[in-house]
Amino acid sequence: MAVIEIEGLRKSYGGSAAVDGLSFTVEEGEIFGIVGPNGAGKTTTVECIEGIRVPNAGRVSVLGLDPHRDRARLRRLVGVQLQHGALPGQLRVGEALALYRSFYRDSADPERLLADLGLADKRRTAFDDLSGGQAQRLSIALALIGKPRIAVLDELTTGLDPQARRDTWQLIEEIRDTGVTVLLVTHFMEEAQRLCDRIAIIDHGRLVALDTPDGLIARAGLPRRVRFRAAGGFDDSLLASLPEVTTVATERGETEVTGTGDLLQAVSSALVHHGIAATETRLETTSLDDAFLALTGRGLSATEQETTR
Numbered sequence: 001m002a003v004i005e006i007e008g009l010r011k012s013y014g015g016s017a018a019v020d021g022l023s024f025t026v027e028e029g030e031i032f033g034i035v036g037p038n039g040a041g042k043t044t045t046v047e048c049i050e051g052i053r054v055p056n057a058g059r060v061s062v063l064g065l066d067p068h069r070d071r072a073r074l075r076r077l078v079g080v081q082l083q084h085g086a087l088p089g090q091l092r093v094g095e096a097l098a099l100y101r102s103f104y105r106d107s108a109d110p111e112r113l114l115a116d117l118g119l120a121d122k123r124r125t126a127f128d129d130l131s132g133g134q135a136q137r138l139s140i141a142l143a144l145i146g147k148p149r150i151a152v153l154d155e156l157t158t159g160l161d162p163q164a165r166r167d168t169w170q171l172i173e174e175i176r177d178t179g180v181t182v183l184l185v186t187h188f189m190e191e192a193q194r195l196c197d198r199i200a201i202i203d204h205g206r207l208v209a210l211d212t213p214d215g216l217i218a219r220a221g222l223p224r225r226v227r228f229r230a231a232g233g234f235d236d237s238l239l240a241s242l243p244e245v246t247t248v249a250t251e252r253g254e255t256e257v258t259g260t261g262d263l264l265q266a267v268s269s270a271l272v273h274h275g276i277a278a279t280e281t282r283l284e285t286t287s288l289d290d291a292f293l294a295l296t297g298r299g300l301s302a303t304e305q306e307t308t309r
């Protein structure tokens, strides 16, 4: 069942389109990622879903409701992660949760939430005194306190160290496992690849591709790559003549073979067949980053710089 439906969404600021005819649906219980470079229209899209912005054209439906018109009702069904700086620095963790809890008729158990998020011993700590990871976890707790059916998490792990980032990923998977649909906006391809069931790649306010991480990688149609070292050298044509192989090149003792199909199996068998002793044989996996580059014609790396808190 689709919990978010977007059809032909268009939103302009002063005549220039930030979102330009976007359509996609988010299914119940999935982690759905929106990725794209700076200025692609991700936040504008999410703000239309949250009812903060009114589209110029198109239709947005969240749990069957109009996000802008039915904003009060949706506030109880959609949990939104707070942006940094949205809480007064002196507010303590326990107080923030109590305040947010008071907004809802039915809420999650704050003690359990604090324990689940590893914040149980921070109840009396002021927001300003939390580490980046702890503040991030508190913002997730506040998004979940109203027992939402959909959690919107924007730049979830920006500013976190690698361990805190991995812990947060695990947490998001646990949240999904409780049946909450997660809408995740991220700059981090590794995060999207690891967490998302499906990903919408957006660029210039338009949908470039929508698929599973593996589907996006397959769609990019990038060649497979096998690398190995052969101590005694060998005749390239032994591999180049294989139907799976496109190119063979050796540089500084390392051979790179590109091609299609079950390239690793084909290359390994040929090497064994010809008695060539190869070491460090490996299939290079295509990352979502590579796929993104192939699909959009540009990388995200320039926008992937972490902002530190």
Ligand SMILES: Nc1ncnc2c1ncn2[C@@H]1O[C@H](COP(=O)(O)OP(=O)(O)OP(=O)(O)O)[C@@H](O)[C@H]1O
Pocket (backbone or CB within 6 Å): 013, 014, 017, 018, 036, 037, 038, 039, 040, 041, 042, 043, 044, 045
């Ligand atoms: N309030 C606004 N007024 C005018 N232009 C805006 C406003 N908000 C966004 N824009 C413009 O709309 C376009 C899309 O912005 P948006 O914030 O939705 O992109 P984004 O993909 O979330 O980018 P980022 O990754 O940098 O946050 C950009 O060109 C931006 O400059």
